[in-house]
Amino acid sequence: MTLLAGIIYGAVYLEQWQYKRAQDRKDRLAIDNIIKFISNDLERKLVFVEESIKDRDFKPFFTNMWDAVILTNKQGLVSFEIFESLQGAYSWMKYYNTELETMRHGQEENEKQLVQLLDDVRKSIEQSLKLLKETES
Numbered sequence: 001m002t003l004l005a006g007i008i009y010g011a012v013y014l015e016q017w018q019y020k021r022a023q024d025r026k027d028r029l030a031i032d033n034i035i036k037f038i039s040n041d042l043e044r045k046l047v048f049v050e051e052s053i054k055d056r057d058f059k060p061f062f063t064n065m066w067d068a069v070i071l072t073n074k075q076g077l078v079s080f081e082i083f084e085s086l087q088g089a090y091s092w093m094k095y096y097n098t099e100l101e102t103m104r105h106g107q108e109e110n111e112k113q114l115v116q117l118l119d120d121v122r123k124s125i126e127q128s129l130k131l132l133k134e135t136e137s
Helices: 002-055 064-071 080-102 108-136
Strands: none
Touching: 002 064, 002 080, 002 108, 080 108
């Protein structure tokens, strides 16, 4: 009877261990994909910032990539430090979008404000990318 109990306990323990190991692999793959996904998006945003400043063509950011990560509830897989940095970068983008919407086009001082906001967005994106690249290593 004790031997049977030991066999059953061992089988359950082995099954749980195997499930946990598979789940850890799945989570690690999801984290890697999220980091690649967001890194590519942020690099495109940097190009967008540079083009907007150069051309003085101020358009809103699309933050749907980060919104997708939040909606799928995958942000909990990355460390809090990375999440906080990314949330800050995308918050700057949304703030820029709000300011862009409220300002009238063509005024020079509004243009200066938008350039300053884009510079703040760029700094935030660069900080987040640096943190993501450190995480990838």
